[in-house]
Amino acid sequence: MYFYCEKCKKQYPLNTHAIRCSCGGLFRLHKDAEDQVPQTVHIGHMVTPLVPMQAGGIDVLLKLENLQPTGSYKDRGAAALVNVAASLGIERIALDSAGYAGASMAAYAAAAGMACKVFVPAGVPESVVQQLTMYGAEVVRVAGTRMDACAEVKRHLGSSWYYASPAYNPLFTEGVKSLAHELYEQLGGKVPEYIFVPAGNGGLLMGLYLGFMEVGRLPRLVAVQSDGCAPLYRAFEEAKGIAGNRAAAAEAPASLFDDPNFSIERPKRLKEMLFAVESSGGAVVTVTEEELRAAQRALGRRGVYAELSAAAGLAAAQKFFPHGKPDNYRVIVPVTGSGFKR
Template sequence: MKFDPRAGEDTLWRYADALAVPDLGLTLGEGRTPLIRASAEGEDGLLLKVEYASPTGSFKDRGAVTLITLARLLGAERVVADSSGNAGTAMAAYAARAGLRAEIFVPGGTSGKKLEQILGHGAEVVVVEGSREDTAEAAAARVKETGAFYASHVYNPFFHDGVKTYALEIFERLGAAPATLVLPAGNGTLVIGAHLGFTALREAGLVDRIPRIVAVQAERCAPVAAAYASGATEVPPIRPGPTAAEGIAIAAPARGPRMLEIVRETGGMVITVSEDEIAAAHATLAARGLWVEPTGAVAYAAARRPMPGTAPGEIVVAPLCGSGLKASL
């Protein structure tokens, strides 16, 4: 990977030389999100990356811009995506910007505000009354039927390639790798993308290690945490309970095995947070001027705890992934 940020470029394409798709001019101003202290007093080494400052209100814009750029490059006219909300809104927005038609499959129970956003961008919404996995199957069937471009944030590596800029921005801001990344884990796009970015930086000789990656799940829907605790390498599906963290409520994550590999390779762990912890973290963030959706409070809820293996004063970075304007407690 070549790391040569473009001077004066304030979008994700600042890192065009490090990306797998060319810059075709598609952008909504994504990337370059703030990295701030967790509190005015500065909680010991904890920094928050304000991903909800992204154009559609979540980090999914990073992957959407590269994936929709790929769709344009391949001459696609229509894209199909499946999502619990944020990836769908990002795909709808970037497809609209690129002049492509979009069909977004979402599970029943998806936040009404997210549905309004998807529809507002001109995409067609298909609500699947079933699990998140049923939604993905319905989208895949639609792709097979129509031949549309499958804009999958779960399977397509070009989406993860865009998300790796999360890591590149942290490195550029700090001039080093933080000790630990605390990341929400549903389908694993941020876990995989952040790991990809720091791996590329290490291979380029710019950092000497990849940060310890701590993946966080809601206690009521934690298949990866259960597999990690048992020492498994596969992630059996579970029967989930209701959780405020709808964005990571994935009962059978397709990239679960890869998340386990990343966590173990980096000396990290998979942990869970309770509904009470999510609510408390959400309230604390709001009291500090940071308005996130409940899923966006998950990583902070975990990062407030002492991180095993992280020495006092070492830098820990957690994202605030989704805007509170999308969903609320």
């Protein structure tokens, strides 16, 4: 396995301390058929249940990723990244995070005996900091936004800290691919018709896309963003040539949606995400805060305690099929994160 540049194809070893190629391109992962991600370090991430739910006029299958050890699907990505890093003798990892990714990396780093530093923006909930601290991570609070935390960690990395960023490091996405294989098996060797995915920085979307590419067939991938912060939606609409019908939404206040698990201002891999959505025959859907809260409540009434951004898939599925859906469509809604966190 090695990294290569998406633009100039230059190769880099997996233990590189470069964040991206010297030409500015982002890394992708090259993996040969015989390459295996080690699974030595394990904190109990698992095959999560798939449970049916009747929501409005449609029936969906909830994939309960909120049950993973640290509370989100990101444990899949962290498992792969930390296991590979450990096998390469890396002893210190760092990343910027507003919650779930930091918790996943910190937990796996703890189990691997690695040092972990998490740069968090001001205003992350105290419960998030407590979880990170409990895993033994050093928490560095950065004044400002998530972008500021990202800039700060990059200044800090040098040659001694390995950047464990879900957005930059393709080993994270490599781990998330397991979700696709798992769904395929749980559906008895069938690919679902639709999956509704919070877009975030693309970790889940790209993991599902690459995983189902390995399976051999793509479900329609529908990415979900908040109507207050929807760069992927705008790119998708522009590509369809009907730009601008929601341009005003970009002006909407983004307070509640300043959540990297759901909508972020400028995902690093926007083009890749757009390609994944388009080549799957999928779409991009925006949801309002009201729709999100209603979906979170509906999940609660089903006995599932989801974080607000983790209700995005359900909100979008209901919006996407306003008059019900064909009976034979299997619609997957990953519940990406636990409500216990915030």
